[in-house]
Amino acid sequence: MPEKTYDHAALELKWCEAWKADPELYKAREDGRPKFYCLEMFPYPSGKLHMGHVRNYSIGDTLARYMWMRGYDVLHPIGWDAFGMPAENAAIKNRRHPAEWTYANIAFMKAQMDRMGFSYDWAREVTTCDADYYKWNQWFFLKMYECGLAYRKDADVNWCPDCATVLANEQVEEGRCWRCSSVVVIRTLPEWFFKVTQYADELLSDTYTIEKGWPERVLTMQRNWIGKSEGAEADFTHSATGEKIRVFTTRIDTIYGATCVILAPQHPLVARLMTGDAYAPIKEMIDDVARKGPGDIEKAGVFTGHTATNPFSGEQIPIWVGNFVLMGYGTGAIMAVPAHDQRDFEFCTRYGIPVRPVIRPVDGALADPAAMKEAFGDYGVVENSGPYSGLTSEVARVRMAADAQAGGFGNASTTFRIKDWGISRQRYWGTPIPMIHCEQCGVVPVPERDLPVRLPLDVEFTGKGESPLAQSADFLNVPCPACGAPAHRETDTMDTFVDSSWYFYRFCDPSNADAPFDSGRVARWFPIDQYIGGVTHAILHLIYSRFFTKVMRDLGLVANSEPAANLFTQGMVLKGGTAMSKSKGNVVDPDEMVVKFGADTCRMFTLFAAPPERDMEWDEKSIEGVYRFVSRVYRFVSRNASLTPAPGGDWNPADRKALRKLHQTLAKITQDFENRWHFNTSIAAMMELMNELTAQESAMSPAAMAQVTSVLCLMLAPFAPFAAQELWTTDLGRTGHVFQQPWPVSDADLAREEGAEVPVQVNGKLRAKLVVPFGTAKEELERIAKAEPRVRPWVKGKEVVKVVVIPDKLVNIVVKT
RNA sequence: GGGGGAGUGGUGGAAUGGCAGACACAGCAGACUCAAAAUCUGCCGGGUGCACAACCCGUGAGGGUUCAAGUCCCUCCUCCCCCA
Numbered sequence: 052m053p054e055k056t057y058d059h060a061a062l063e064l065k066w067c068e069a070w071k072a073d074p075e076l077y078k079a080r081e082d083g084r085p086k087f088y089c090l091e092m093f094p095y096p097s098g099k100l101h102m103g104h105v106r107n108y109s110i111g112d113t114l115a116r117y118m119w120m121r122g123y124d125v126l127h128p129i130g131w132d133a134f135g136m137p138a139e140n141a142a143i144k145n146r147r148h149p150a151e152w153t154y155a156n157i158a159f160m161k162a163q164m165d166r167m168g169f170s171y172d173w174a175r176e177v178t179t180c181d182a183d184y185y186k187w188n189q190w191f192f193l194k195m196y197e198c199g200l201a202y203r204k205d206a207d208v209n210w211c212p213d214c215a216t217v218l219a220n221e222q223v224e225e226g227r228c229w230r231c232s233s234v235v236v237i238r239t240l241p242e243w244f245f246k247v248t249q250y251a252d253e254l255l256s257d258t259y260t261i262e263k264g265w266p267e268r269v270l271t272m273q274r275n276w277i278g279k280s281e282g283a284e285a286d287f288t289h290s291a292t293g294e295k296i297r298v299f300t301t302r303i304d305t306i307y308g309a310t311c312v313i314l315a316p317q318h319p320l321v322a323r324l325m326t327g328d329a330y331a332p333i334k335e336m337i338d339d340v341a342r343k344g345p346g347d348i349e350k351a352g353v354f355t356g357h358t359a360t361n362p363f364s365g366e367q368i369p370i371w372v373g374n375f376v377l378m379g380y381g382t383g384a385i386m387a388v389p390a391h392d393q394r395d396f397e398f399c400t401r402y403g404i405p406v407r408p409v410i411r412p413v414d415g416a417l418a419d420p421a422a423m424k425e426a427f428g429d430y431g432v433v434e435n436s437g438p439y440s441g442l443t444s445e446v447a448r449v450r451m452a453a454d455a456q457a458g459g460f461g462n463a464s465t466t467f468r469i470k471d472w473g474i475s476r477q478r479y480w481g482t483p484i485p486m487i488h489c490e491q492c493g494v495v496p497v498p499e500r501d502l503p504v505r506l507p508l509d510v511e512f513t514g515k516g517e518s519p520l521a522q523s524a525d526f527l528n529v530p531c532p533a534c535g536a537p538a539h540r541e542t543d544t545m546d547t548f549v550d551s552s553w554y555f556y557r558f559c560d561p562s563n564a565d566a567p568f569d570s571g572r573v574a575r576w577f578p579i580d581q582y583i584g585g586v587t588h589a590i591l592h593l594i595y596s597r598f599f600t601k602v603m604r605d606l607g608l609v610a611n612s613e614p615a616a617n618l619f620t621q622g623m624v625l626k627g628g629t630a631m632s633k634s635k636g637n638v639v640d641p642d643e644m645v646v647k648f649g650a651d652t653c654r655m656f657t658l659f660a661a662p663p664e665r666d667m668e669w670d671e672k673s674i675e676g677v678y679r680f681v682s683r684v685y686r687f688v689s690r691n692a693s694l695t696p697a698p699g700g701d702w703n704p705a706d707r708k709a710l711r712k713l714h715q716t717l718a719k720i721t722q723d724f725e726n727r728w729h730f731n732t733s734i735a736a737m738m739e740l741m742n743e744l745t746a747q748e749s750a751m752s753p754a755a756m757a758q759v760t761s762v763l764c765l766m767l768a769p770f771a772p773f774a775a776q777e778l779w780t781t782d783l784g785r786t787g788h789v790f791q792q793p794w795p796v797s798d799a800d801l802a803r804e805e806g807a808e809v810p811v812q813v814n815g816k817l818r819a820k821l822v823v824p825f826g827t828a829k830e831e832l833e834r835i836a837k838a839e840p841r842v843r844p845w846v847k848g849k850e851v852v853k854v855v856v857i858p859d860k861l862v863n864i865v866v867k868t
Numbered sequence: 869g870g871g872g873g874a875g876u877g878g879u880g881g882a883a884u885g886g887c888a889g890a891c892a893c894a895g896c897a898g899a900c901u902c903a904a905a906a907u908c909u910g911c912c913g914g915g916u917g918c919a920c921a922a923c924c925c926g927u928g929a930g931g932g933u934u935c936a937a938g939u940c941c942c943u944c945c946u947c948c949c950c951c952a
Contacts, residue, residue, distance in 0.1 A: 268872050268950080275871075275951055393869075394952095468951095586949085659892080660880065666948090673880065676892045679907095686907095732882070735891035742891090745908090810887045815936045817887055855935050861886050865935050 052782065054690035057682040059649030063773040067166060076788070077170040079126040081575060087123040088576045089115040090555055090615075092584030092592075093130045093177075096156040097137060100163045102624040102631060102669060103585065105641050106657040110621055110728070111583045112169045113658065116769035117724050119170075120794035126576050127170055128558040130177030131157050134185070135547045136214060139480040139519075142512040149480045149512075153180055163641065167650045168772045170790070175561045179550035184557065185482040186503030187567040188549050191599075192485060193496050194606055200246045203494065206473060207317065207378075210238040216477050217242065237337065242475040243484055243543060247594075250601050251467040254594060255279055257613055264617035266664075269589040276590050278468025283452040284382060285461035287312050287359040289320070290367055296320065296359055299381030299466055302391060303455070304447035307436035308409035309386035310399060312359045313352065313371045315378040316340070324355045324370070336374045350375050350398050361386075362460040363451070364437065373398060381466050389426065390418065396426040409435050410444060472595065474546040479510060479519040481544030489531035489538035498532050504540070518542045551592055552599040555579060555614060570608055579615040586620040593618070619728070622666035624657070631669070639669050651771035652678045658730040658770065680738055684767060685774055687744060688760045692782035699754030705747040706755035707801075712743040713759055714802035717795055720766055730770070737766065761785075762795045807859035811836045813845040814865060821862075829856040836862040 070076055091111035094104055108129075115127040131153075138149035145152070157178065164171065177184060195201040209218040213233040217240065227234055247254075255277045258270045282301035289296055296312060314321050316336045325333055332353050352373040359370050375394065376385055389399035390408040399406060410431040411417040417434050418427055430444035439447045455461030475484070483504040485497035497504055507526040510519045520526055520542040531538035553567070559576045560568035584592075600614045623630050626637040644653045656674040661667035702710065716736045723733040744759060751759070761783060768775035768789045779789040803825075809832065811819045819841035823832065833854050836842055842864070849866035856862050 271872065272950055278951090589950085662881085665874090665881095668880065670880070670893070673893050680892085683907095727884095729882095731880095732891080735882075738891055808887085812886085812936075815886095815934095820887075853935060855886090857886070861936085863886080863935050 052690060052692050054686050055782075057685040057774075059651065059681075059773075060646070062777040063166075063168070063649050063651070066773050066776050067168070070168075071165060074174065077125075077127060077172045078174065079128075079172055080124050081572075082124060084122060084124040086126065086576060086580075087115075087118045088126045088579045088581070089118065090127075090558075090579050090582050091129065092582070092588060093132050093551070093554060094160065095132045095135060095137070096153055096160055098156045098159065100160055100167075100641050102639055102641060102657070105167065105653060106624050106663075106667070107583060107585065107621055108164070108167065108169050109654040109657045110619070110663050110730075111581075112167075112654070112772075113730065113769045114581060114583075114724070114728070115170050116772060116790045117794065119790050120765070120768065120792060122793065126175075126558070127172055128175040128177070128561075129164070129169070129171040130175075130554055130558070131179065132547065132551050132554070133157065133178050133180035134481045134544075134550055136216070136478065136480070139478060139512065140214075142480075146512070148508070150180065166645060167641075167654065170772075175558050177554055177557050177561050179547070179554065180480070182503045182505050183562075183564070184554075185550070187553075187557070188482040188545060189485040189497070189502050189504060190499065190567065191549075191553070191602075192545070193499060193502075195245060195602065196486075196496055198606075200249065200602060201243060202246065203241055203243050205239055206242045206244075207237050207239050208242060208473065209235045211235055217473070217475060240475075242473050243486075243541075243545075245472040245474055245598070247469060247472045247598050248467060250598055251277055251279065251469050253601060253612075254469075254597055257597070261613050261616065261618075264615070266586075266618065266620055269586065269593065269618060269620060272589050273594055276469060276594065279465060280468075281463075281465045283448070283455060283461055284464040285362055285386075285455050287361060287368075287384075287386065289370070290358045290360055294320070295460075296370070296384050297382045297461075298384045298386045299464060300386055300388075302388065302444075302448070303451045303461075304430075304433055304436075304439070304442075304444045305388040305391045305409055306361065306363050306386060306451065307433075307439075308388045308390050308407045309361060309368060310389060310405045310407055311369045311371050311387045313373040313376050313385050313387050313395075313398070314355075315376040315383040316372055316374060317378040318372075318376075318383045321355070321372055324357055325353075325372070333372055336372070340374055350394070350401065352398060352402060354402075362455065362458070369404070371402070371404075379470055380468060390420065390423065391426050391428055393426040393428060396423070407435075409433060413443075469594075472546070472548075472598075474549055475543040476546055477518040477542075478544055479506065479512070481547060482549065483520065483526075484541045484543050484545060486541040487529055487531060487538050488541065489534065489536060491536055492531055492533040492538075495531055495533050495538070501532070518544070520544070548591060548595050552595045553603070555582075555596075556603070556609070567608070570610075573609055577609065577611045578613060579617075581617045581619060582615040583619045583621065585623070589620065619664070621663045622661065624669055625666050626669045628668070644674070648674060648678045649681075649773070651773050652681050655681065655734060655770050659734045660731070662729045662731055677734075680734075680741065681771055681774055683741055683745075684737075684763065684771075685778065687741065687748070688764060688778045689782050691748070691756050691760055692778070692784075693753055693757055693760075699752070699758065702755060703750065703752055705750035706752050709744055709747040709751055709759055710755055710798075710801045711804070712740050713762055714797045714799075716740040717762060717766060718797035718799075718802055721794070721797060734770065737763075737770075764789065765792055765795050768792075809836075809859065810861055811839060811842050812861065812863040813842060815863060818842050818845055823859075825859055827858065829858060832856050832858065832862055836864065 089111055091107050115125050118125050133153050138153045141152045142149045179185060192201055211218050211228040211233050213231045214228060218228060218235060255274060258273055280301050282299060283303040284297055284299050286295040286297050316333050321333055352371045355370045355372060357370045358367045360367055387395040387399055389396040389406040391410055406420040406423055408418045408420055410427060411434055412431045433439050433442050433444060433447045439451060452463035483506060485502060485504045487495045487497060489495050507523040510523050512519060527539045529538055529540055556568050556573055559572045563569060596614050601612060603609045604612055626639055629635060631638045656677045659677055660673060719736045720733045723729050764775050764778045764783060772790060775789045779785050806822045807825050809821045809823055810817055811821060819839045821835055833856050837846060846864055846866055851864060851866050853865040
C-alpha cells in the first residue's frame with residue numbers, strides 16, 4: 052500500500068467523533084472478569100486543563116487501556132471537585148453565579164478531555180456541587196453527628212482577611228493564605244469539627260498495611276503529620292493558688308532536671324496571671340506567631356513572676372510564657388529541661404535559667420552544666436533524681452509514670468500532633484452544614500428526610516462581610532424541626548476536602564437516590580487498584596480520604612479499611628526549571644499543543660520526557676522528536692500494510708532480525724507495565740524497534756511484515772490511541788476497537804538472540820567481546836577468552852590469580868600486576 | 869535541627885553489583901532538491917595519536933567493600949521536597 056501522510060488533526064478528530072457517538076465504549080461491564088479500578092485524582096474545574104492534568108491523565112489512561120487489553124473489567128471514571136473559593140471569587144468579580152461559571156468550565160474541560168482521547172466512563176461522572184452529590188455530604192455529616200464524630204466548639208482559627216474565611220492550619224503557609232498570600236490573623240469562632248483524632252492510632256498503624264502499594268515518602272509524611280508521641284503527663288502546682296498545671300512530656304525521666312515551666316501564650320492560666328499591662332507583651336507574642344507562623348520565630352519568653360512546684364521533687368521553679376509552646380499540642384504547657392532538650396536549652400540559656408543535667412551517658416559522667424554547649428538528648432542513666440537515681444531512662448520513664456498515676460498527679464499518656472478537622476467555612480460555594488439553631492432547643496440536626504439542604508440562589512456576591520448564606524432570608528429562616536419555633540440555619544459550609552474524601556465511592560453507583568452508594572457495588576470495585584495524582588495531596592486529601600473510609604466502615608457501609616491499595620504520585624510539569632504558573636507566565640496551553648502536534652504526541656511526550664514519578668521539563672524542541680516517531684510509525688505501517696495475511700514460519704535473515712527486535716520490545720514494554728511504569732523507556736524501546744524495522748524493511752517477507760505491523764499497532768495502542776486505531780481499522784483492515792484486542796504475548800523463541808555476547812575483562816577492564824552459543828560451559832568460555840588475540844597481551848607473562856566466569860554474561864580474568 | 873529524594877555528555881534522560889551515556893533533543897557532515905522544508909544516512913563525553921588502530925581519564929568530592937561500583941557502605945559538598 053502507498054505510504055500515507057500523517058495528518059494528525061484529521062484522524063484524531065475523526066476518531067474523537069466516532070468515540071463520542073458510542074457512550075458505552077468505556078463502560079465498566081461488571082461482568083465477572085477480574086476488576087481493575089483505575090483512578091486519577093479528579094480536577095477542580097478551574098476553566099482549562101493544564102499540563103499537570105494532561106500528564107496525570109495520560110499516565111492513568113495508558114494504564115487503563117493496557118489493563119483492558121489484558122482482559123480486565125476496567126473502571127475508569129472521572130468527575131469534578133466543583134465547590135471552592137475560585138468560583139465564588141469569580142462570582143464577586145463578574146457578578147455571575149458560581150454555578151454558572153463552574154458548569155461552563157466543566158463543559159469546556161470535558162471537551163478537552165475527550166479531545167485528548169481519555170477513556171472515561173462518562174455515565175459515571177460525578178460533580179460535587181450537584182445537590183444529588185452534596186446531599187450525601189450532609190447525610191454523612193448527620194451520621195457523624197449522631198455518633199459524636201462531628202461536633203461544634205469555639206476555636207482559634209486562622210482568618211484570611213482578604214478571602215474573609217477561615218483557613219485550615221494546612222492552608223496557612225508561612226503565616227500566609229495558601230491561595231492569596233495575605234497575612235493570616237487569629238480569630239475565635241464557633242466551628243464544626245470532624246473527630247479525626249479518634250482514628251489517629253488506626254490511621255497511623257494502617258500506614259503499615261498499605262506499605263507495599265504506597266510511596267514510602269507519602270507514608271512518612273502522613274506518619275509525621277499524625278505525629279504520635281508516647282510520654283506522660285504530670286501536674287505541676289501553681290505555688291500561690293495550688294492550681295494544677297498539667298504538662299505533657301516524652302521524657303518524664305528528666306523531670307528532676309526541670310528548671311522552669313513554660314506555658315503557651317494562649318494557655319488559660321496566662322490571662323489570669325498576667326493582667327492589665329502585663330498582658331500586653333503576651334498579646335504581642337500571639338500576634339507575632341500568627342504573622343510569622345510557628346516555623347521561623349525566634350524563641351522568646353516572658354517571666355510571669357509566679358512559681359510552680361515540681362510534683363516529684365517538691366522544688367519550686369519559675370513559670371514562664373514561651374512563644375514556641377503550642378496550645379494545640381499536648382496540654383499547652385511544658386516543663387523545660389534545658390540539659391536534655393535542645394529547644395529548652397536555647398530558651399533557658401537565653402534567659403539565664405539554670406541548666407541541670409540529670410541524665411548521664413551509660414558509659415560516661417554527668418555533664419558539667421557550665422561547659423554544656425548543647426543539650427544531651429539521648430537516653431542514659433538517671434542521676435540526682437531521688438529514688439530513681441541509677442535507673443536507666445527506659446525503666447525510669449515507666450516507673451515514674453506509674454508512680455505519678457498512683458500519686459494522682461499524672462499518668463502515662465500518648466499525644467498526637469494531628470488535630471480534629473475543622474470543616475467550617477464562612478463561604479457560599481460549598482455544602483451547607485445541615486444544622487439548625489433554635490433558641491429553645493439549641494443545635495438541632497436537619498431531619499434526614501429534609502435533605503438536601505440546598506444552596507439558595509438569591510444571593511449577592513460582594514466579597515464583604517459574613518457568609519453570603521446569612522443574607523438569604525429564605526435560607527436562613529426555618530422552623531425548628533424539634534419544637535417548630537422560628538429558628539435559623541447554620542450558615543457555614545463544609546471544607547471542600549469533605550467532597551473529595553469519598554467521591555471515589557460514588558463512582559461505583561453514581562445515580563443512587565436512596566443512599567450514597569450500594570455497598571455491594573462498592574464491594575465489587577474496592578479497594579481502588581491504582582490511584583494516581585500529585586504528591587501535593589500526599590497529606591490532606593489522602594489522610595481525610597482514609598479517615599472517611601474508616602468512618603464508613605464503622606457505619607457498616609463498606610468492608611474495606613483503606614480506600615486505595617496502590618498510590619502513584621507523579622512529578623510536576625516544569626517549564627524553564629520551575630512549575631508552570633500564571634504569575635511566572637510560563638504556562639504551556641495543552642490546546643495549542645494538540646493543534647500543533649496532536650493529542651497522541653502530547654500524551655506520549657508527557658510519558659517520554661521523564662519517568663512518571665519525577666518532575667519533567669516541557670521542551671518544545673523535544674516534543675518534535677516524539678512527533679517524528681509517531682509519524683514514522685504511521686507511515687511505516689501504512690506503506691507496509693497488507694490486507695491479505697501471508698503464511699509465515701520460514702523466516703529470512705531480515706525477518707529474523709525484525710521479529711527478534713519486535714518480540715524483545717514487546718517483552719520490555721510488558722515488563723514496564725507490570726513492574727515500574729517507566730514509560731519513558733517503553734517508548735524509547737519502540738523507537739529502537741522502529742530504527743531496526745527501517746533497516747530491515749526492504750528485505751522482509753510479507754508474512755513477517757504482517758506480524759510486525761499488527762503487533763506494533765497493538766503495542767502503540769495504550770500510548771497513542773488515535774493513531775493506533777486509525778492504522779488498525781483503515782490500514783490493517785481489522786474490526787473492533789484496538790484497545791479491546793488482547794495484549795500480544797512476546798514469543799521467547801523469536802526474541803532470543805542468536806548467541807550470547809560476552810564481554811571479557813582483564814582486571815575489570817573491558818578488553819574484548821566474544822559471541823558464543825548460549826549455555827557455553829564455563830571452562831570453554833575461559834579457554835576462548837584466554838585465546839582471544841585482544842586479550843592475550845594483557846595476560847601474557849602475568850600470573851593469573853583468578854578467573855570469574857558467569858555463563859552468557861561475562862568473563863573477568865584477574866592477573867597479578 | 870530532623871526526615872525523604874536527587875546530583876551521569878551541550879540538554880532531557882538510560883543502565884535494579886557485570887560493556888557507562890540506550891532513546892531523544894541540540895549540534896556537525898552527507899544524500900535527495902534548482903532551492904528550501906520535510907525525509908533519509910553517518911558522526912556526536914574528555915584526552916594522547918597525522919589518521920587508523922590502540923591506550924588513558926571519566927557518573928558532585930574523598931575514602932571503603934568487591935574479581936567487578938553510577939549502583940552497596942562511611943564522611944563531606946550542592947540542590948529540591950516535607951516536617952520543626
